[in-house]
Amino acid sequence: MNIESGQLLFYVSGSIAVLASLFVVTNKNAVHALLYLVVSLLALAMCFYLLGAPFAAALQIIVYAGAIMVLFVFAVMIFNINQTDIDREQQWLTWQSWVGPSLLAMILLGEIVFVLLSQQNWATNPSSVTQIELVDARAVGSLLFGPYLLAVEIASFLLLAGLVGGYHLAKELPKKTTTQGGSQ
C-alpha cells in the first residue's frame, strides 16, 4: 500500500466522520440524523482499518453500524416522529441555542489541540509518528480469551444488566393500574 495514499485516506475518512457527526447533531429529522450517524460510524471503521485494526473495523460495521443502529431505527419507528416534532425542533435550532455550547466546545477543542501539538508530549515514546502494522483478529482473539477472559465474563454481565433493565423499563405496565401515572 502506498504510504501517501494511506495517510490521505485516513484524513479523508476522518473528515467524513467529523462532517457526518456534525450533520447528526444539527439535523432536524431523526431518520436523516441516524443515517448520518451510520456514515460517521462507517467512516470510523475505515479509520480503524487504516490504523491496522481490521477486526475492530469489522466489528464497528457489524455491531455498531449494524446492530446498534437498528435499535435506534426501531426506536424511531416506535416513536413515529412526525412533522410537528420536526417543526418544533426547528424552532429550537436557532443560532442562539448553539452559541453557548459551541463556544464551550471550541474552547475545549482549542485546549486539546494545543496540548496535542505542543512539544514534550510523549515521555516514553518520543517518536510521535507511528508505523502502522496489522494487528489481526487472531492476536485480538487470543488476548481476549487469554488474560482478558474475566473481562469477557463481566461484559456478559453488563449486557445482562442492559437486557434486564431495558426489558423492565420497556415492557407494558401492569394492567390493573387505576390512577394513570404522569397524568398529562
Next chain:
Amino acid sequence: MSMQELWLLLPVLIISAGILAVMIQASWKRSHFIAQGICLVTLLLALAALIYQYPTDVKTITILFEYEPIGGFFSLLLLLVGISVALLQGPYMGANCKEVAEEFYLLLLLSCLGAMLLVMSRHVGSVILSIELMSLAMLAILAYNRERKLALEGAMKYLLLSGAATSLLLIGFALLYASSGQMMLVDMLQSPMGLMAKSGFVLVLAGLAFKLSLVPLHFWTPDVYQGAPVNSTLLLTSLSKAAVFALFIKLILLVPADFEADMIRMLSWMAIASMLLGNWLALQQQSLKRLMAYSAIAHMGYVLVAGVIAMGIDHSLVLEGVSYYLLAYLVASILIFAVLTLLSRLDDQQDVDELPQLQGLFWQHPWLASIMTIAFLSLAGMPITIGFIGKFYLLTLAIKLSAWWLVTAMLVGSAVGLYYYLRVIFTLFAPAKSDIHQASGAYVTKIWVGLITASLLLLGILPGLLGDQLRSILAIG
C-alpha cells in the same frame, strides 16, 4: 487463571451465582419473597466469604484484578449497603405492589457485582467495565417505578451525562495508554508522564469526579436524587460513591511525584468548592432527597480532603481516616433513607420526602424519628456518633499537614451543615400534624435498621473498637 485465583474471587462468584439463581427463579415462579430471600442469602454468603478469606496482603487475580486489604474493607461496606437496600425493598414495595419485584433484586445484585469488581480493579479494561456495570444496573433501578415521570426523567439525565463522563474516562485512559503502552493502572501511572499523559490523568479524574458529584461536576446530582424512588437513591448515594471513591483514592495515591503539586492544588479547590457549595445549596431545600444530594456533594468534598492530604504525606492515618469517614457517611445515609423508605410506598406517585410531610414524626413514630435524628447528628458530626469520629480523623489529618485552607473550609462547611441538619431534626420534633404517617416493615428489616443504628452509636461512643483495629484491617505498615 489458576484455581488459586478463582478461589480469591469467591465473593464475586457467589454474587454471580446469585444473579443466575434469581433469573432461574423468576422464570420458574414469580415471587417477591423468594427473590428477596435469594438476594439476601447471596449477599450474606458473599459477606461471609469475604470475611472468611479477608486479605492480609495484596494478591493479584490475572491482569485485571487484585485482592487487597483496603479493597476488602470497601467490599464489606458495599455488601452492607446491598443488604440494607435488599431488606428495605420488601416493605417499600408492600404486599400488593403493581410493580414486579424480581428484576429489582437482579439489578441490585448486578450493581453490587459491578461495585465489588470496581474496588478490585487494577486494569483499564476492568475499571471501565465494572464502573459501567454498576452504573447501568443502577440506572435501571433509578427508574424502577415506570409510572413516576420524575424517576424516568432523572434516570435519563443520569444516563446521558454519565455517558458523557464515561467518554471522558475512556479518552483519558486512552491518552495514558498511548503515552505509556501500559494498561495496568500501576504501570500506567508510574511510567514517566508527558503533558499528554497528565491531561489524560486529569480527564480520568474528571470522569470519576462526575460519579462522585464533586463540584464542578455535581450539577446532575439533585435532580437524579429527587426523581429516583427513595430506596434507589440510597443505592446511588452509598454504593456508587463508595466504590468510585475506592478507585479514586487508589489513583490519587499513584500520582507521580513531579505531578503532585499540581494535583494537590486542583483537588484542594475541588474539595473546598464541594464542601462550601454543597452545604450552601442544601440550606434552602424542602425536599430531603435534594438535601441529601447536596449533602452528599459536601461530604464527598470532605473525603476528598483526605485524598488531597494522602498525596501530601505518605501516612497510614489517611487511609484509616478515609475508611472511617466513608463508613460513617454510609451508615448515616443508610439510616436516613431507610426511614424515608419505611414511610414511603413504591406504588405512590411520590415518596415521603418533603419536610412538612415529616413534621412531628417523633410523636407518631418515636423510633423512626430517633433513628433519623441520630443519623443526621452523625452527618453533622456531633459527638457520640460515628460521624464525629470520622470528622475527627479528617480534622486531625488536615491540621497535621497545616492545611489551614482546608481546615477553614471544613469548619465553615460544618457550621452551615449544622443549620440545615438541625432544621430537619427540629421538624421531626415539631408539634405533630393531623395526618398519620404510614410506616411498616418486617421484623428482619427493623432488626437490621436497629443494628445499624446501634453500630453507629457504638462506634461513636467506643471508637476504639474499630479505630484501633483499622490499621491492621487495612494492613498498612
Next chain:
Amino acid sequence: MTVPIEHGFVLVALLWAIGLVGLLSRKNTLFMLMSMEIMLNAGALAFILAGSLWQQADGQVIYILILSIAAAEVGLGLALLIRLRQHIGDLDIDKLDEMKG
C-alpha cells in the same frame, strides 16, 4: 502508512466536542442519545489509536469492551425513551424538566 498520532487524537477531540455540543444544545432526547454515542465512539477511536501506536492488540480488546458498554447503554436509553414517550407524548427535554436545577 504513517499517521501522526496527534492527528488521530485531534480527530478524537473533534468528535468528542461535536458530541458534547449536541448533548448540551439539543432538546430532543433521541438526538442527545445519538450525541452520546458519538462521544463514546470518540473514546473507542482513542483506544484503537493508542493500540496501533504500541502495536498491541490490547487497544482492540478494550474497543470490544467499549462496544458492549455502548450497546448496553443504548438498550437502556432507548427503553427509557419509550417509557418517557408514553408519559409525555414527545421527546422534548424541556417538557421533562419540571425539576428545578
Next chain:
Amino acid sequence: MVALSFLIWLPLIFGVFAWISENKFKSSGNWITLISLSGLLIFSIYLGINGTSSLSWEWFARFNIHFALLFDGLALLLVILTIALAMLAVLVSWNDIEKHRGFFHFNLMFSVAGIIGVFLAADLFLFFLFWEVMLLPMTALILIWGHEGRRYAALKFFIFTQVSSLLMLVAIIALALYHQDQTGELSFNLGQLQQLVIPENMQFWLMLGFFIAFAVKLPMVPFHSWLPDAHTQAPTAGSVLLAGILLKTGAYGLIRIVLPLFPSATMEFAPVAVTLGVISIIYGALMAYSQTDFKRLVAYSSISHMGFVLLALFSWHEVALQGAILTIVAHGISSAALFSMAGLIQHRIHSRELGKMGGMWASAPKMATVTLIFVMAGIGMPGMANFNGELFTLLGSYQQFPVQTIVASLGIVLSAVYGLHLFQRAFQGPPNVDVVDLHMRELVFTSLLVVALIYFGLQPHIVLDLSSETISSLMQIAGEAHP
C-alpha cells in the same frame, strides 16, 4: 476509681427509667428524678469527702485518648451545684410540663449527665465530647417545652455554641499534635498537656480557639446574642439549668483549661479580655434595665454578672480568682432562683411581661418577700452570697486593672437600679392581677434557696476551701510564667 464514672452513668440510667415509668404511671417521673438526684447528691458528697479521686481507662488507643476523670474540690463544688439546681428544676416544673413529661425528665437527666461529665473530664477529647453532648438535651428542652419563639431560640443556641466549639476542637487537635511533635506521642490528657512548653505565638492561637468557645458559653458581649433568646424561650427548668450551670461551664473551661495551659498568652491577652468583661458588665446591666420581660431582664443580668467572672479570671490575682469562684456559685443559685420565680409567676398569670404584673405584693406577700430576697442577693447586698463574689473580684482585679475595675464597679450600682426596678414593677404599685401565693412545695424550695444564699454569704470559706487547691496551682503557674 470506678465509682466516679457512676456520676455520669446514673443520671442517664435514671433518666431512661423515669421516661419509661412516666409513660406507665403519670407523674411518677417527678418522684423518680427527684429521689435519684438526691441520691446522687449524697453519693457525690460521699465521693468528695475522700478527697481528690481520679480514673483513667484506655478508650481510643489509636489516638491515645483515655476516659479520664478527675474529681477534685472544684469539680465537687460544681457537681453539687449542678445536682442541687437540677433538683430545683424538677421541683419548679412539677406541674408545669403538660406534654411528653417522660421525655422531659429524660432530657433533664441527660443534660445533668453531660454537665457533670464536663466538670469531671480530665481528657480534652472527653471534655469536648461532654461539652457537645450536654447541648443536645438542652436544645431539646428549649425546642419542645419552650415558649412561643422556641424554634428560633433553640436553633440560635445550638448553632452559636456548636460553631464556637468547632474552633475549640481544632485547638484541641492542634494541641495534641504539638504534644506529639515534642514528645513523640499524641496526648489529650490535661495533666500531660500542662507539662508542655508552648511557644508564645502558637499559645495565642490555641488559647483563642478555646477562649471563643468558652466566651460564647459564658457569654461575653460580642457573642452573647443567643442568651437572651434561649433563656427567655426555655421552659423554667431549662432556664434554671442554663443560667445556673450551663453558663458556668464556660467559666469552668477558662479556669481548668485556658488559664493553666496558656498562662503567658492569657496574660498578654488579659487587657482585651478584661475590657470585654467590663463591657459585658455595663452592657448587660443597661440592657437589663430596658427590658419589659421578666425572664429577659434576668437573662441580661446574667451577662452582666458573668462579666465579673471574666474580669476576675483574667486578672490573675488570687483574691480575684476566689471572687470568680464565689460568683460562679452565688450567681448559679441567685439566677436560678430568679428564673424559678419567673416560672412561678408565668405559671400563674401566663405572661412574663412586667406590664401585666404589678401590685402582686397584695395578693401574694410570701412570693413578694422571697423575690425581694433574691433580687437583693442579685444586686449584691452584703450578707448574701453574691456580695462576697463581687467584692473579692473587685478587690483582686483592682490590683491589676484599676481603670477597668472602677468602671466595672459601676455595674453594681446599675444592678441595684434594674433589680429594684424589676421588683417595683412586678410587686408594688396598684394591684394589677390577683395571684395565688406560694403553696407548700414552692415555699419549701424557695426558702431552701434563701437559706443557701445567706449561708454562702456568711460562710464563703466553704467554697474557698474546696477551690483552694485549684487556685493555688493556678497562682503557681502564674508565678512560673512571670518569675
